[in-house]
Amino acid sequence: MNMVVCCKQVIDPEAPPASFRVDAAKKTVTLPPSISPVIDPYAEYAVEAALRIKDAQGGKITAISLGTGLLPDVVKKPLSMGADELILLEDEAFGTGDSWTTAYALAMAIKRLGDCDLIFCGRQASDWDAGQVGLGIAEILGLPSVTLARKVEVADGKARVERVTDDGYEVISLSLPAVITVSNELGEPRYPTIKGIMAAKKKEPTVWKPADIRVEPAQLGEAGRRAELVKLFQPVREGSCEIVDGETPEEAAASLALKLREAKIL
């Protein structure tokens, strides 16, 4: 079983909301330098899904990250969790794209790898919350796909996937190779072990440039993208909270109830 997991490096989505800043001119979001980037949390669930299959029946897991300014400590996390190889698509040309250019470059990298049974992505990357790249890879490679997986099993050349829906789940059976996007209902990704971290330190990632995966400049960055970001801003919060006090917690609770009654909220 050869598996690929696509893992994006993103700014930490769980940093305190007050620390997010928007640079309206550059149309970027920044955090204070003290807060390190992370692997997109949903991609960690995707790594976990692949690891569970590897645990059950063996196989090889290749992680791929596309971007600029990739930090070894960050992008090596899938290796320290148990993935076998790491490929970095790192080049300035990959920087200013959109879901199209990203999916295209990842698809071409997967093609170059060849012989791949399962491709895992996160349900959505926590920066732009798009939820498109996994399905884009599937469409570009002409593969079947399932989104929002909470359980993935492989038997007899088929994947059996439980997909989260608004009111429950559905079971989907699909032929391999296939693309699967993973949701948090899968269950917590494992922590890297000390042994895993040591092994990851020693492993050198493979770096591929656009030419290595036969991606033309016209399919990259500004030339290749089909969506234009015209504005980025932070909505203003009115936010004035009345803190209801009391001698004891019980009194505070009672006076909250009265206030809500007065304001006709109850």
Add this chain to the structure above:
Amino acid sequence: MSEYSGVMIFGEAKEGKLAAVTTELLGCGRRLAGDLGQELHCLLVGGDVGSLAQEAIAFGADKVYVVSDPLLEAYQADAYVLAAEKVARQVMPQILLVGQTSIGRDLAPRLAFRLGTALTTDCVELALDPTSKLLLKTKPVYGGNAQAVFTSEACPQMATVRAKAMSPLERDDSRQGEVITVEAGLEPSSIRAELVERVAEEVEGVRLEDAEVVICGGRGIGGAEGFRQLEELAGILKGAVGASRPPCDNGWVPSGYQVGLTGKIIAPDFYLAIGISGASQHMTGCSGAKTVVAINKDPEANIFREASYGVVGDWKKILPALTAKIKELMAD
């Protein structure tokens, strides 16, 4: 772009009627079509969806395209995308809108890639640029910590739209429209990812998405037992219980309870957040709530930046007293 004309809504059915999000999209689509001086189309795909066509017209559609086929009985991505692609290529709408639902999330990106166009997911606002007439698509990004506006010159201009972000028109059964049947022309072999089973988890009482009162618990509740107390208060107020992500991830409550970016989008009149820190990914799911009230032991918690009323302290002491007092007030 000139060959492309009209605004098309991908319609969804729920319990034999148009889904709420579809009527919202028709309302928004009507406005955009009006501004463009073009028609509003509704696409209905399913096992037997013709009966919903009149409803779509009553909610604003000029033309309804109906694709009915046994292979479309339940949602299966491969078949639905083929059907939607066929109609989109035939009608060539300038704008194509889909609900940000479990179907829309799955269908819209595939359709966009197949049509060679750009999609913006999870939009909360749609407008036309006054000069270029391009669709301005606004969506929360970075878990709700910022908002971005996207455009695209590729047609159809596609967006998925968040539930409750748009308002439906008043239903008007005297409205006239045309119903057009399209053959699906599907082969069973076109389905590569096959639906084996669908499991719907029953909800008792009011549905979270529809509830006017939502009592929501977070990691601070500490376990499944704590949620019994939230249920008690929800019962008194005829509301529903929700949760932030950790209680769902920890199995204290079913995953369907999750409110937020990747959970349910709710807009109740009264939203009580207990033991919830107020992370952006959570708050973006309840930004439509009229009054947010928070109970949290940390006075610095972000939730107090979003709430109208708050009590600082241990919920284990506050909630029973609050419930008792509310019971008393409701009895009057």
